[in-house]
Amino acid sequence: MSTAIDSLMRLRQRFAGEGPDWLRTQREEARLAFEAAGLPTRRLESWKSTNLAPLAALDFARIAPTGATMLDSMPDAKFGATLPQGVRVRSLADVLRSEPDRIAGRLGRLADPKKSALVALQTACLEDGVVIELAADARFEEPIRIRFHSSPDVYDRPSAAFPRVLVLAGENSEATIFEEFVSEKPARGFTNHVAELLLAAGAHVELVQIQAEPAPRIHFSSVHAELERGARFDSHIVSLADGLLRSELDVRLMAPGAETKMIGFFLGRGAGHVDHFTTVDHVAPHCTSAQEYRGVLGDRSKGVFRGRVIVRPGAQKTDARQSNPNLLLSDTASIDTRPQLEIYADDVRASHGSTIGQLDADALFFLRARGIAEAEARVLLTRAFATAVVDTIRDSGLRDDVARRVDEALFRLEPALESRPSPSSIPRANRDGDLT
Numbered sequence: 060m061s062t063a064i065d066s067l068m069r070l071r072q073r074f075a076g077e078g079p080d081w082l083r084t085q086r087e088e089a090r091l092a093f094e095a096a097g098l099p100t101r102r103l104e105s106w107k108s109t110n111l112a113p114l115a116a117l118d119f120a121r122i123a124p125t126g127a128t129m130l131d132s133m134p135d136a137k138f139g140a141t142l143p144q145g146v147r148v149r150s151l152a153d154v155l156r157s158e159p160d161r162i163a164g165r166l167g168r169l170a171d172p173k174k175s176a177l178v179a180l181q182t183a184c185l186e187d188g189v190v191i192e193l194a195a196d197a198r199f200e201e202p203i204r205i206r207f208h209s210s211p212d213v214y215d216r217p218s219a220a221f222p223r224v225l226v227l228a229g230e231n232s233e234a235t236i237f238e239e240f241v242s243e244k245p246a247r248g249f250t251n252h253v254a255e256l257l258l259a260a261g262a263h264v265e266l267v268q269i270q271a272e273p274a275p276r277i278h279f280s281s282v283h284a285e286l287e288r289g290a291r292f293d294s295h296i297v298s299l300a301d302g303l304l305r306s307e308l309d310v311r312l313m314a315p316g317a318e319t320k321m322i323g324f325f326l327g328r329g330a331g332h333v334d335h336f337t338t339v340d341h342v343a344p345h346c347t348s349a350q351e352y353r354g355v356l357g358d359r360s361k362g363v364f365r366g367r368v369i370v371r372p373g374a375q376k377t378d379a380r381q382s383n384p385n386l387l388l389s390d391t392a393s394i395d396t397r398p399q400l401e402i403y404a405d406d407v408r409a410s411h412g413s414t415i416g417q418l419d420a421d422a423l424f425f426l427r428a429r430g431i432a433e434a435e436a437r438v439l440l441t442r443a444f445a446t447a448v449v450d451t452i453r454d455s456g457l458r459d460d461v462a463r464r465v466d467e468a469l470f471r472l473e474p475a476l477e478s479r480p481s482p483s484s485i486p487r488a489n490r491d492g493d494l495t
Contacts, residue, residue, distance in 0.1 A: 063115050087183075121218050148192075151189060169257070185221060188222045199233070209243070209246075236266050250276065255284075257284075263291045270298045286314070293451075295449075297325075297449075301331040344404075350383075353386075362395070370403060374407075381411040382411070385413070396413040418440050438470075
């Protein structure tokens with residue numbers, strides 16, 4: 060067993076026996092599943108392009124508290140901030156202490172430890188996180204903001220964090236959830252995050268997630284959503300980390316009329332490695348899915364995209380679309396992309412595609428001919444490529460916040476954007492395509 064796993068298995072004993080019987084059983088079954096599988100290696104098809112050797116070598120000093128803060132419209136509000144009727148946001152640890160039966164049978168329902176070794180590890184080390192409950196017909200106009208803080212090293216040794224999120228959306232409810240992962244400083248460590256979203260009939264949940272923990276912290280995120288009749292799940296996964304990152308998104312459309320839009324943007328810089336693996340499972344007929352993940356890769360970074368669409372037998376009248384355009388800003392950056400379709404029904408509309416290219420020379424010439432400096436022109440074109448994804452976020456304040464974070468990350472790219480005009484000095488295209 061690796062150094063990392065030895066240290067984590069020792070540390071988890073602190074809380075492995077805590078909680079209700081069903082949770083202790085879940086943790087133990089997950090531990091056994093993980094120890095049987097071990098850390099994923101490149102021998103596995105789904106991990107062929109990503110090497111977890113840096114994780115295996117870590118010697119963890121502690122499993123840190125989740126460090127989640129819930130923020131509503133007041134930036135520093137803690138859990139318990141005023142929320143509309145029918146909306147509850149609580150720490151997972153609090154729910155497990157006071158009302159464990161409330162989430163029994165639902166926590167762990169979608170994230171199967173037997174199908175993913177890192178999900179198994181997360182479940183084995185599960186301690187805290189966030190539970191969001193939306194009653195039937197509940198509406199929350201403001202985004203529910205959740206920030207996960209990674210703790211710095213202790214005695215120069217790494218820490219691990221295992222935050223869990225459970226979203227229970229009742230019939231015809233609606234909310235936007237914003238998850239942000241930040242670190243106080245660059246430090247070795249590991250974040251293993253799992254989210255489960257159960258959407259009842261007619262529910263509409265939008266998830267916006269920013270993964271921006273700095274190297275050398277390793278980040279893994281696995282999001283699972285299940286949609287009933289007429290439900291809609293929109294996701295916006297923005298990966299700005301400059302270390303080793305793996306993001307998984309698994310959406311199951313269980314009843315007619317379910318719909319999902321899965322939007323992603325990932326930025327690679329330095330020697331960073333960012334890996335996105337998505338799955339859409341069309342279980343029922345008359346469902347719709349649309350995926351668009353865009354990558355911008357500079358320096359010596361590497362991107363990976365695996366997008367899988369499954370159309371089950373009987374899932375007629377499926378409409379499934381998938382796209383992965385990528386922009387390479389340096390000769391040493393690379394992308395490994397493989398969109399996939401598995402279709403077992405005959406009345407289906409489906410498309411998938413991937414492109415890899417550099418900044419358009421004609422567009423760059425057009426801007427320079429109008430007096431825009433080359434570095435500024437490169438920023439404009441790169442930003443426009445990213446903005447097409449960011450502008451799909453519904454809430455204007457959240458959209459501006461994410462756009463600002465993307466801008467800041469773009470201006471840290473070297474050498475492609477090294478002239479560094481300030482982000483505010485560069486015009487931005489609005490939603491109608493006009494520069495502002």
